[in-house]
Structures are given as C-alpha cells and as structure tokens.
Amino acid sequence: MNQRRKFLKNASLATIAAALGTELAFAESMPFGYMPVAFQEQDPYKLFSKEPEMVLLNDRPWNMEAQAHLLDDEITPASKMFIRCNGKIPADIDESSWTLTVAGESVSQEKTYTLQELKTKFKKHSYQLTLECAGNGRSEFDPPAKGNQWTIGAVSCANWSGLRLKDLLDDVGIEDNAVYIGYYGKDTHLSGDPNKDPISRGVPIEKAMLEETLIAYEMNGEPIPLAHGYPLRLVAGGYPASASGKWIDKIVVRDQVHDGTKMTGQAYRVPCDPVAPGAEVSNDDMCIIESMPVKSIITYPKSGAIIKEGRELEIRGHAWAGELSVQSVEYSIDFGSTWQSCSLKEASNRLAWQHFSTQIKFPRTGYYEVWARAKDQNGKQQPMILPGWNPKGYLNNACHRIAIKVV
C-alpha cells in the first residue's frame, strides 16, 4: 500500500496512465469465474479492478474501503465499492454448474434451481440499493471497538438486477410459520475448516418478502464482480450489508430467528438498552440490527479544498436512512451553530440513496468545516458527535465533515 502510493506519486502521468491501462486490460481479459490459483496473494487493486485511492484495511481476509470523494457517482461503480470479506473468497467458481437450494423448516418441500433457471424462469427486476457495512465509522469509537477499523467509505449504492426473493419463495411454497430467512455462501472459513461457515446471516421474513429484496446476478448491468458475490448474491438494501450474502448457494426459510454464524453472540448486534462507553454487555442483552440509521456523506469537494474569497462553493453528496427515506439534508459551516438546507432529490426507488447539493458562500477568509446532517422521514437526525457506544462499534452515523480553507 505504502509502496504503491509512493510509486504513484513519483511516477509521471504517462506512466500512471500506462500502468492503469495494463491493469484494466488485464482485468477485462480475465474471464468471469476464472481465478488464478494463488489469487488470495495477488495485488487486490488489479485483482478486483479497484481505484488506486481505495484504502486496503486487510488483505487476508480482503477488506477495502472507499474515501468519501471517491463515492461522488450517483450509482457506485464496482471500482469504488468497498469490500468486506469474513472468510476466503471461493475459488474455481463455475457458473454453469452453480445451483441455489431453498430449504429449511418452513418450506413445503426443498427445491434446487440452476443459475440458468433463476435467470429465465423468473422476472428480472432492477433497483439501486444502498449497502452499508454495519461497522462503517467504527474507527471513531472510544473506547475502541473490535474489528476492521472502517472510517467512512464502507457504503455503496449500485444498480442490482435479479429475481425477487419473494417470487422465488412463492415458487417453492412456504409455510405460515416462517419467521426468518438465512443464507449460506461458498466462501470458506479462515481457519480452513470445511465444516465451518465464515458467515451465515439473514433477514426477517417480512423483509425477505419486500419487492426490493433480490437474488441478484447482475450489478450495474454486468455479472456481479467476484469480490461482491459472483455469481449470485442476496441483496437486502437498507439492512447491514452483511445481510446481503455473497456467493450464495442456499437459502433457508426458518420457523425461528436464523441462528447461523454471526447472527448470534455480539456480531451485528447492539445493546438492547443503551450502555455507557466501555460497558461489558452480555450476549442476552444484545439485539439484532435491522434497518441502518439515517446518514449522509459529502462527496464533493474532497476534504482539504482551498478556495478564493468570494467564490461560491458547490457541495454535493448522498443521504440514506436504511428502510426509511430522507426528508431533508442541511449543512453547517460554523460547527453546528446554524444550519442551512440543501436541495435533495427523491430516491430513484425505495432503499436507494438520495443526492443532495447546494452552493455555499463563506462570510470571510479562514478555516471552515462543512458538516452535513440528514433527517429521516420520521424526524430523526444524524448526531453531531458519536451516537451510543456499543461493544462492536456499529451504527456510527455522526455527521460527515470536510475541511475548507478560504484565502
């Protein structure tokens, strides 16, 4: 990483362009489903076709996040999408033999579909869906919270296409006692134990039956990139992104809350009742996270902009609120003393992030911070300081800030 940054900084523009050209050519000529044997050791920027400015948190397992300014596109391209892996990415994926089995206590009878059947038998739907890692912003918690120290960039909103999970479950036939669905994927546990799942989470049946909950086989009009779940991904926008299982080959319909790996214990849970920072919380007092909270990011300009006095500054970004819509976004240039409203677009569909923008006039020269704060449809706003501490550092939706100097 360090080396790479230095290389990029010292290289001339032509060299960079040439280097990028090679990377892209390599990525594009790599057939889907094909994977070099030792791929876990390779340069992730090449392997996953990621922007050089993406930040690598871990290379085993792969975890990578964007920076706020990289997320300026209305629809997040694959090259700027964060990667969260709990285990090892499956090797040797063969699309032609891939199947999805629907099983569990609450199905009338178990049923298996080939990928081809899923693509042809069911109607294809497309939605822009916001996926945010529950631990996005974890790095700010005090005392520190365990896990990858995400800052701001573990969020994306891509255009996902596939069949509705609801259509699939209707085709299988489910019982009235269904409570939850769970997924299983082909990723493998870090310890190498074949009998252990790295992760197997899910969503309540009500969420599973929503129109926007997809079994996706395309992202932004292409086969889903390898790191993001190729060839099949459950996509449940608005929930912690861990509910959107990657490389899935099985869905279980449960008559109880799914108890797969990382559904229980402290994973993806927060204290049911608020606790003091640093408190020990027993597993029984932890509740599963469902909808993500209201949040926004300023994606333009990049933090650190120096502008001339008298110039109006355009800012823009996105706001989202899990299962809810965002009703307004405001900004402050005086550390929260006064707030002005931004213009905010409607979501292109439910669960898609919304775009805000405005023009800012600064009263005089000096150092400023632009803070953005969104409000959800029920009137809940982002806090200016960190929200309630929790042992695993989830749900940090404190307002995003960028630094500006007016000279």
Add this chain to the structure above:
Amino acid sequence: MSESSNPLELVRKLLSVIYTVLGLIVFAGLILIYAVYIEPYENSDVVTETEIVKPDVDGLVEGEGREVVATNCTVCHSAKLITQNRATREGWQNMIRWMQETQNLWQLGDNEVVILDYLEKYYAPEAKGRRQALKNIEWYELED
C-alpha cells in the same frame, strides 16, 4: 484601399506581440504554480489519515513477544487485523477467548501471557473523546 489596410496591419502586428507576451506570462505562471504547489506535494511524503491511524499496517511493531504473536496470530488472518485494533489487556484476552470459542483458535498455553504482554504494551487504546478534530488534511487548490 492601401491607406486603410495599413493601420489594420499595424493593429494585427501589435495584437500578435501582445498575445505572445501574454502567452509567455501565462506559461511562466503555470510553471511557477506547478513548482510551488504541485511538485512538492507530489514528492513530499504526505501520509494519509489511515496510515497515521494504523502505523506499520503491514507488520507488527518490533518488541518482545513479536515472534510468538506472528506465529500464532497470522495463520488465519493477516497481522493487519491486529494492528488495526487497540484494546486493554482484558479486551485482548476477550478477543482471544472469542476466537477460541467460535473461530477454531487453539489453546495458547504459556504463550498466552507473552502474547497479552505484547499486545497490551504495543496496541493499547488511546482516549479519542466523543469526536476528534479533523486530522491529516491534505490541502489542495480547488479548480473552478
């Protein structure tokens, strides 16, 4: 005809001289801007926020117990997962217990004390408060 074309010719010549001079000034200005702002920025060793927050992400800090930690703790995941985290001795012990109970981490025996001593010493938490000041800002001129 020739009388009226002469002043026009003069204006044209004058304009072309002015343009050339202006062009040279702009060119010199650009070089100056490049030299003053872009060049030192590109060559300086600006460290980004993440690099500051997570020093030496590729390896564990030098110190007693480092080898024991490297041997036991980088089998399943890289050391980056360790170097990203900060915890008290008790916090580190809890993480180890969690991995032993749920992630196939083996019993560490006498090595556990060595590992905890190391982690407690080199990866201890620092108070951050409820919100930190923005740090490591990379300043740049925003183009119009």
